[in-house]
Amino acid sequence: MSRKSGFIQEFKKFILRGNVMDMAVGVIVGGAFTAIVTSLNQDILTPVLAIFGGTDFSNLYVKLGSGDTAPVLMYGNFITAVINFLITAFVIFCLVKFINKLGDTLHHKEETPAAPTTKKCPFCKSEIAIDATRCPHCTSKLDEQ
Structure with a gap:
């Protein structure tokens, strides 16, 4: 069944x-x-x-x-x-x-790419917020660019 x-x-x-x-x-x-x-x-x-x-x-x-x-x-x-x-x-x-x-x-409409919201820490290569001044992972101070 x-x-x-x-x-x-x-x-x-x-x-x-x-x-x-x-x-x-x-x-x-x-x-x-x-x-x-x-x-x-x-x-x-x-x-x-x-x-x-x-x-x-x-x-x-x-x-x-x-x-x-x-x-x-x-x-x-x-x-x-x-x-x-x-x-x-x-x-x-x-x-x-x-x-x-x-x-x-x-x-085919041209779309403008969205502004990035993250960046990579130059020291530990972790992904962090674009406006961060210090890396939350390695605590390195980031240069403002």
Whole structure:
């Protein structure tokens, strides 16, 4: 029984890790984003391309055989899926590029280093307060600099 509960505890630990939760959120957001890109392609881009002599790819197919039960290859749907993929990849590329550029801009701000708060005793090499006039470790009198 303890072997089974150990497995369950290990599974809970795995599921509750941050990266697994991040991945789950990414999958959900990705699904919603895919619906947006599919709508962009089918409802906006395809009709615009049709105005300029383009074709609605979803109507392209090849019937393999004769009769009502013959299999049909809907290669137009495949072309539409490839276009959706390319649009999605392009938008994600642009987003990642923008986020990386934004991160670089934020990380490259020049920060002035903080003033030192300690110094080393020239006699015993202990770390002491910057404004000390005597070393608390070796009691040597320090020159003011």
